[in-house]
Amino acid sequence: MKSIGFSTLMLSFLTGSAIAAQTDAGKAIEKPAPPTTAQVLANSSAHDWRQPDPANLLYLDLAGGGRVIMELAPAFAPRHADNIRALAREHYFDQLAILRVQENYVVQWGDPDGKREVGKAKRTLPAEFFRSATGLNFSWLPDGDVYAPEVGFVDGFAAARNSETGQAWLAHCYGTLGVGRDMGADSGGGTELYVVIGHSPRHLDRNITVAGRVLQGMEKLTVLPRGTGALGFYEKPEQYVSIQSLRVAADLPEAEQVPLEVLRTDTPTWNAYVDTRRNRRDSWFLEPTGHVELCNVGVPVRAVTMLAKAGQ
Amino acid sequence: MKSIGFSTLMLSFLTGSAIAAQTDAGKAIEKPAPPTTAQVLANSSAHDWRQPDPANLLYLDLAGGGRVIMELAPAFAPRHADNIRALAREHYFDQLAILRVQENYVVQWGDPDGKREVGKAKRTLPAEFFRSATGLNFSWLPDGDVYAPEVGFVDGFAAARNSETGQAWLAHCYGTLGVGRDMGADSGGGTELYVVIGHSPRHLDRNITVAGRVLQGMEKLTVLPRGTGALGFYEKPEQYVSIQSLRVAADLPEAEQVPLEVLRTDTPTWNAYVDTRRNRRDSWFLEPTGHVELCNVGVPVRAVTMLAKAGQ
Numbered sequence: 001m002k003s004i005g006f007s008t009l010m011l012s013f014l015t016g017s018a019i020a021a022q023t024d025a026g027k028a029i030e031k032p033a034p035p036t037t038a039q040v041l042a043n044s045s046a047h048d049w050r051q052p053d054p055a056n057l058l059y060l061d062l063a064g065g066g067r068v069i070m071e072l073a074p075a076f077a078p079r080h081a082d083n084i085r086a087l088a089r090e091h092y093f094d095q096l097a098i099l100r101v102q103e104n105y106v107v108q109w110g111d112p113d114g115k116r117e118v119g120k121a122k123r124t125l126p127a128e129f130f131r132s133a134t135g136l137n138f139s140w141l142p143d144g145d146v147y148a149p150e151v152g153f154v155d156g157f158a159a160a161r162n163s164e165t166g167q168a169w170l171a172h173c174y175g176t177l178g179v180g181r182d183m184g185a186d187s188g189g190g191t192e193l194y195v196v197i198g199h200s201p202r203h204l205d206r207n208i209t210v211a212g213r214v215l216q217g218m219e220k221l222t223v224l225p226r227g228t229g230a231l232g233f234y235e236k237p238e239q240y241v242s243i244q245s246l247r248v249a250a251d252l253p254e255a256e257q258v259p260l261e262v263l264r265t266d267t268p269t270w271n272a273y274v275d276t277r278r279n280r281r282d283s284w285f286l287e288p289t290g291h292v293e294l295c296n297v298g299v300p301v302r303a304v305t306m307l308a309k310a311g312q
Numbered sequence: 313m314k315s316i317g318f319s320t321l322m323l324s325f326l327t328g329s330a331i332a333a334q335t336d337a338g339k340a341i342e343k344p345a346p347p348t349t350a351q352v353l354a355n356s357s358a359h360d361w362r363q364p365d366p367a368n369l370l371y372l373d374l375a376g377g378g379r380v381i382m383e384l385a386p387a388f389a390p391r392h393a394d395n396i397r398a399l400a401r402e403h404y405f406d407q408l409a410i411l412r413v414q415e416n417y418v419v420q421w422g423d424p425d426g427k428r429e430v431g432k433a434k435r436t437l438p439a440e441f442f443r444s445a446t447g448l449n450f451s452w453l454p455d456g457d458v459y460a461p462e463v464g465f466v467d468g469f470a471a472a473r474n475s476e477t478g479q480a481w482l483a484h485c486y487g488t489l490g491v492g493r494d495m496g497a498d499s500g501g502g503t504e505l506y507v508v509i510g511h512s513p514r515h516l517d518r519n520i521t522v523a524g525r526v527l528q529g530m531e532k533l534t535v536l537p538r539g540t541g542a543l544g545f546y547e548k549p550e551q552y553v554s555i556q557s558l559r560v561a562a563d564l565p566e567a568e569q570v571p572l573e574v575l576r577t578d579t580p581t582w583n584a585y586v587d588t589r590r591n592r593r594d595s596w597f598l599e600p601t602g603h604v605e606l607c608n609v610g611v612p613v614r615a616v617t618m619l620a621k622a623g624q
Contacts, residue, residue, distance in 0.1 A: 146605040174511040199486040206599045219538040226531040289515045293458040
């Protein structure tokens with residue numbers, strides 16, 4: 001069976017071939033070939049990985065089975081992160097449903113009847129489309145971007161900024177978690193959430209509040225039947241995909257929490273990783289690209305085994 | 313239910329509001345607001361649409377139901393287009409299977425056993441990763457690109473070119489149809505084909521032969537269960553998704569052909585369409601983007617009703 005391209009994390013670790021190089025002094029030395037993606041990750045240390053705060057992790061459990069784990073981004077949408085946590089703690093989403101699956105666009109969930117009470121949570125909030133670029137741990141991606149003056153990563157989230165306006169915002173990449181809204185900027189609040197399941201719709205940037213991103217379980221959303229109504233909404237209640245629960249990881253007993261780690265985006269290992277995404281060095285690739293687009297970088301997530309966790 | 317963004321073709325056609333403008337002579341006139349995407353398409357004429365050559369249309373019918381319609385791009389991969397047609401005419405793919413579904417990457421089909429005869433078709437062909445940029449009807453997209461010096465569209469296909477090397481090639485966007493290969497550049501030929509189902513993997517450009525793109529039925533591929541093996545391959549034969557047949561539309565009776573039209577990419581209507589993708593004018597959008605990325609433009613496809621067809 002022929003394969004096209006290689007998956008980052010499934011590669012066996014290839015031994016780098018050595019190439020000869022000349023030092024300034026003219027002495028031939030053996031210089032190792034630049035590493036592949038798999039090699040960079042294999043050589044990473046524990047400090048290259050970040051354990052997300054369980055207060056920022058959401059578990060979306062579908063009634064039919066399947067869990068989607070998302071990380072909130074309170075640095076960009078603090079009010080929405082608080083409100084989504086509040087909604088989850090009131091069990092707002094339990095027995096609600098996925099209402100919309102639009103091909104090459106989004107999966108969206110909420111209350112089909114619009115009758116559920118929000119308790120102490122808010123139904124709407126002021127928009128958090130962007131924030132000040134000041135004070136962010138922004139790892140600049142020098143490869144350029146069609147949509148924004150500058151792009152990069154902030155604590156694992158694909159982001160953009162504009163030095164003229166002083167604004168920074170999260171980018172809509174595959175797997176982005178966003179907050180549905182009506183026509184008004186301030187008409188969303190977190191009672192309807194969506195995840196991007198297609199080619200990254202960057203035209204949504206700064207038009208809607210991004211609340212986080214999916215860390216694990218995208219395939220539970222992407223395989224759902226597409227809605228046949230306008231905008232991919234399901235047309236009949238029996239088509240809805242029922243939600244068992246949406247919980248904040250921190251509210252669960254530790255034994256029920258899923259230990260995940262996210263590659264830090266502010267380390268030399270991160271820079272080495274990005275370079276392997278820019279220039280794929282797996283032997284299948286014949287023509288290195290030399291550039292990488294923001295949503296094609298991908299921020300690795302790994303499951304932490306109990307053994308490794310105990311050993312740290 | 314809140315919605316995020318609008319689908320191009322499902323929008324009701326809004327009436328453009330009028331804004332006042334001054335002519336050079338200082339006389340106030342009513343200048344219509346720029347059109348929305350839906351308005352551009354609604355105002356298109358029959359000449360703005362292209363009827364693909366049935367010799368370039370492939371119908372992939374899954375045994376479990378569902379048809380995917382693809383258009384070959386012989387201007388870029390003439391040998392592969394010929395060979396894929398030859399394979400289809402030998403019914404090479406019938407009762408073969410989808411072998412691989414990798415999340416955010418590709419669906420791939422072929423012969424799980426590698427034993428099927430290819431008849432007069434070829435098993436491998438010289439690579440067609442790029443061609444001369446000369447002689448192409450290239451509609452340049454001025455918005456820039458992270459991967460290529462220049463991008464645009466050629467007869468409905470997202471493409472790139474490099475004036476220094478004189479090369480042009482097709483870009484890997486969502487829905488791109490490509491030719492699986494092994495390690496060698498010339499190791500593919502069309503017996504294994506793939507379709508991109510995730511964020512556009514542009515790093516594959518010029519590393520593999522692109523044969524065309526999906527015009528209709530992407531949702532028949534994107535909902536398939538993800539393979540749990542390395543690179544998303546299915547691990548057990550019972551997981552394979554059986555193919556009923558793959559046919560060239562031209563080989564079917566006309567009554568069995570699906571009449572589709574593709575928006576031409578070399579007309580003033582096309583330029584107006586792209587501009588509505590660059591600056592979304594639907595009232596939901598608050599912050600126009602001002603740019604559009606190659607794989608986010610989307611080339612509209614429409615079904616031709618019998619009535620409309622008879623009336624032309």
